[in-house]
Amino acid sequence: MAIYVRFQVTKEMQDLAYELIEKARDNGKIGKGANEATKHVERGQAKLVVMAEDVSPEEILAHMPILCEEKSVPYTYVPSKAELGNAAGLDTSTSAVAVLNLGKERSALENIVKKIDALKKQG
Numbered sequence: 001m002a003i004y005v006r007f008q009v010t011k012e013m014q015d016l017a018y019e020l021i022e023k024a025r026d027n028g029k030i031g032k033g034a035n036e037a038t039k040h041v042e043r044g045q046a047k048l049v050v051m052a053e054d055v056s057p058e059e060i061l062a063h064m065p066i067l068c069e070e071k072s073v074p075y076t077y078v079p080s081k082a083e084l085g086n087a088a089g090l091d092t093s094t095s096a097v098a099v100l101n102l103g104k105e106r107s108a109l110e111n112i113v114k115k116i117d118a119l120k121k122q123g
Contacts, residue, residue, distance in 0.1 A: 002053050004061045005077055007119050014078045016112050017050045020099060021087040027103030032088050034060050037098035038067065046073045046098040047109055052081035055095040064096060074113045 009017075024030045031040045040046040041064075049068055051061050068075040078084050081093035088097050102109050 002055065002058045002061075004051065004058060004063075004065055005053055006065050007077075007122075009077045009119065013076060013112070013115055013119070016108075016115070017076050017078050018083065018087040020048070020102070020108055020112055021050060021084070021097050023108060024099045024102050025087070025089045028099070028101035030088060031098035031100060032085075032090060032094050033097075034064070034095045037096040038064065040098040040100055041067050041071050041073050044071060045100050046071075047102065048099040048112065049073055049075040049096060050084065050099070051075065051077050051096045052084045052094070053077050053079050054081055060095055074116050076112070076116050 021030060031037050037046065037049050041049060049064060051064055055061055065075060081095055084097060085093040088094055099109070
């Protein structure tokens with residue numbers, strides 16, 4: 001497990017995260033990549049951060065869970081940076097995506113945040 005992974009995420013949660021990113025990409029706004037995600041979290045704009053578990057070197061995302069917790073931004077993990085990039089509408093992989101605006105899909109965000117909180121309490 002990567003150094004920045006703080007809790008295990010179920011397959012259902014991973015699918016929800018990919019789905020949420022696709023909805024935000026189509027109807028709202030996202031920030032793609034570790035640098036953009038960091039910037040949006042620091043500015044208080046991110047509603048959710050999704051990180052890939054297969055990032056190398058791991059130090060690229062080592063700061064992200066700590067920063068998200070400091071700024072009270074929920075975060076979760078998915079197994080594949082290639083699939084994360086695909087969900088974000090990129091032709092390449094990406095290490096992280098920040099969801100900034102979901103458009104009309106706010107209930108989907110609330111749903112995933114509740115599940116993330118439950119997973120953190122278990123872990």
